[in-house]
Amino acid sequence: MNTFQELGLNEDLLHAITDLGFETPSDVQQKAIPILVDKETDLVALAQTGTGKTAAFGFPMLQKINIDSRTTQGLILSPTRELCLQITNEMKLYGKYCKGLNVVAIYGGSSITDQARDVKKGAQIIVATPGRMKDMINRKLVDISKIEYAVLDEADEMLNMGFYEDITDILSYTPAEKNTWLFSATMPQEVSTIAKKFMRNPTEITVGNKNESTNQVSHEYYLINSRDRYDALKRLSDANPDIFSVVFCRTKRDTQKVAEQLIEDGYSAAALHGDLSQNQRDLVMKSFRNKQIEMLVATDVAARGIDVDDITHVINYQLPDEIETYTHRSGRTGRAGKTGVSMVLVSKSEVRKIKSIERIIKKQFDKKEIPDGMEICEVQLMSLANKIHNTEINHEIDKYLTSINSLFADTSKDELIKKFFSVEFTRFYNYYKKTKNLNVEASFSDEREFSKESNSTRYFINVGSKDGYDWMSLKDFLKDVLELGRDDVFKVEVKDSFSFFNTEKELQEKVLAFFTDFKHEGRFVNVEVSENRGGDRSRSRSRGPRRDDRKGGEKGRSDRRSGSRSENRSTSAGSGNRSERRRSENASKPRRSGGSDSKSSSSGFDRPRRSRR
Ligand code: ADP
Numbered sequence: 301m302n303t304f305q306e307l308g309l310n311e312d313l314l315h316a317i318t319d320l321g322f323e324t325p326s327d328v329q330q331k332a333i334p335i336l337v338d339k340e341t342d343l344v345a346l347a348q349t350g351t352g353k354t355a356a357f358g359f360p361m362l363q364k365i366n367i368d369s370r371t372t373q374g375l376i377l378s379p380t381r382e383l384c385l386q387i388t389n390e391m392k393l394y395g396k397y398c399k400g401l402n403v404v405a406i407y408g409g410s411s412i413t414d415q416a417r418d419v420k421k422g423a424q425i426i427v428a429t430p431g432r433m434k435d436m437i438n439r440k441l442v443d444i445s446k447i448e449y450a451v452l453d454e455a456d457e458m459l460n461m462g463f464y465e466d467i468t469d470i471l472s473y474t475p476a477e478k479n480t481w482l483f484s485a486t487m488p489q490e491v492s493t494i495a496k497k498f499m500r501n502p503t504e505i506t507v508g509n510k511n512e513s514t515n516q517v518s519h520e521y522y523l524i525n526s527r528d529r530y531d532a533l534k535r536l537s538d539a540n541p542d543i544f545s546v547v548f549c550r551t552k553r554d555t556q557k558v559a560e561q562l563i564e565d566g567y568s569a570a571a572l573h574g575d576l577s578q579n580q581r582d583l584v585m586k587s588f589r590n591k592q593i594e595m596l597v598a599t600d601v602a603a604r605g606i607d608v609d610d611i612t613h614v615i616n617y618q619l620p621d622e623i624e625t626y627t628h629r630s631g632r633t634g635r636a637g638k639t640g641v642s643m644v645l646v647s648k649s650e651v652r653k654i655k656s657i658e659r660i661i662k663k664q665f666d667k668k669e670i671p672d673g674m675e676i677c678e679v680q681l682m683s684l685a686n687k688i689h690n691t692e693i694n695h696e697i698d699k700y701l702t703s704i705n706s707l708f709a710d711t712s713k714d715e716l717i718k719k720f721f722s723v724e725f726t727r728f729y730n731y732y733k734k735t736k737n738l739n740v741e742a743s744f745s746d747e748r749e750f751s752k753e754s755n756s757t758r759y760f761i762n763v764g765s766k767d768g769y770d771w772m773s774l775k776d777f778l779k780d781v782l783e784l785g786r787d788d789v790f791k792v793e794v795k796d797s798f799s800f801f802n803t804e805k806e807l808q809e810k811v812l813a814f815f816t817d818f819k820h821e822g823r824f825v826n827v828e829v830s831e832n833r834g835g836d837r838s839r840s841r842s843r844g845p846r847r848d849d850r851k852g853g854e855k856g857r858s859d860r861r862s863g864s865r866s867e868n869r870s871t872s873a874g875s876g877n878r879s880e881r882r883r884s885e886n887a888s889k890p891r892r893s894g895g896s897d898s899k900s901s902s903s904g905f906d907r908p909r910r911s912r913r
């Protein structure tokens with residue numbers, strides 16, 4: 301841990317830092333400042349909001365520009381007027397002992413002539429929003445042709461707000477040999493595109509989240525019978541067609557066994573545990589990084605160093621012996637600003653541990669249900685439809701078009717679609733049509749034991765995910781309108797068009813009284829005492845992990861979709877004749893139809909490599 305003095309900043313800046321009361325540099329400052337001060341380099345820095353990014357680029361910029369010159373040498377682009385003003389203020393504070401420094405803010409909604417006048421006086425640094433900046437350039441009110449340092453602050457936000465073209469336009473007026481420093485909380489596709497387009501070999505730094513359990517991870521548990529554990533695992537995988545996951549087992553033996561079963565059932569899986577040689581482990585990790593393996597089955601010890609960024613799911617096949625270990629497991633996902641899901645398979649006898657884990661991670665678990673067969677079929681079908689929709693046409697096919705067309709001369713479009721999709725759908729349908737419900741009904745006494753207090757009331761409320769709620773936002777809503785404390789509303793379970801929640805029994809009267817004739821956004825919100833103590837299977841079918849996921853999750857998923865995860869998981873047919881060996885669900889398995897020869901899928905290594913975009 302370095303002090304500010306050790307980061308290479310000059311006396312004037314250190315003096316200001318003392319005045320500001322900054323004692324130690326934040327992580328992103330520790331990493332970015334020495335690099336930017338020492339080197340002429342492009343930089344991509346990923347760090348959450350509130351981590352001190354302004355100072356991370358502000359101090360180096362102030363140190364490197366020539367204050368004796370009046371030429372504009374630094375340009376900072378930021379998404380909003382507020383941020384623009386905030387950064388300008390900070391820069392002025394940081395540079396308060398740099399005599400002659402002139403930092404000017406350029407943003408919409410304020411006089412452009414005033415801003416132009418300030419620039420004209422000689423602004424070494426301009427902090428701007430993209431829209432107004434472009435305007436000023438078009439009217440020749442600024443000259444950024446001598447810029448040496450350009451900062452894209454909150455790059456993800458700027459692109460979210462549709463500033464892509466403005467940014468590219470603005471940068472085209474700056475010299476090619478400048479250094480570009482990009483700061484962002486997340487790294488969606490658009491940001492990497494910008495980085496690729498405008499930066500040369502950028503140094504990359506990533507700063508972990510401030511809070512120990514990242515809020516990018518949602519936690520789910522599934523109550524199952526121990527004997528159904530493996531089948532439940534497969535269903536979770538099948539219900540998430542783009543899964544890229546680490547599956548944690550308790551022992552080396554289980555790790556090996558589960559991996560072997562998955563491979564046998566056609567999944568691209570591999571085991572990672574201490575009985576493998578270093579060489580074997582390296583090989584496994586390489587395949588995992590390349591996404592040739594979609595399910596890495598690992599022991600806690602072996603998985604310790606895994607630093608792969610885009611893991612979508614962590615699956616706790618078994619809970620760890622030490623529940624503290626859970627944090628390490630779930631931290632494998634939701635990295636680098638992406639969202640992730642940590643799933644736990646628990647039997648009735650273990651369910652109490654969930655509560656202890658909640659205490660450690662200071663977050664609530666969502667109780668989810670293992671999706672049923674038809675839901676999985678639907679998810680797979682829609683995923684395939686999306687992939688086909690997004691597929692680039694391979695024109696090598698053109699020459700066969702005439703013969704194919706003649707074959708389908710009498711087939712309507714609908715019929716053709718149905719036939720085409722049946723190839724894949726029937727495989728899953730035949731496998732799943734007769735499978736049973738894997739969820740265990742929590743008995744009254746279990747629920748009571750697990751419930752926060754036995755003395756609570758469960759309510760039914762007629763709003764759900766259709767109305768835009770997830771369990772967190774519904775909990776917040778209830779807390780707010782009822783004016784209750786943090787923990788007074790619990791066990792919130794959101795379904796499609798309705799939800800459930802609990803309060804202490806004492807609050808029952810207040811809750812029911814409040815919701816008599818309560819209208820929200822033009823509709824009556826109805827709350828009744830539910831007959832149901834915990835789960836609500838009698839009222840509805842759970843919709844499975846895909847659809848009642850949080851909004852954040854969905855966003856994350858679509859980010860991933862457009863990200864480096866490849867879409868070309870093979871979806872070919874013709875695998876129905878394989879693997880009649882294991883009998884855990886029923887005889888015919890939905891094979892991941894990867895390679896057509898069984899050797900390739902049994903090693904999991906030599907699949908066609910998925911292209912990365
Ligand atoms: P970000 O851009 O990552 O959102 P900011 O640069 O706005 O973060 O910084 C957040 C707050 O932390 C600001 O009020 C800033 O003055 C303060 N701050 C930044 N660096 C330090 C530091 N090293 N020590 C104490 N406070 C700091």
Ligand code: MG
Nearest residue numbers: 350353354453
């Ligand atoms: Mg900032």
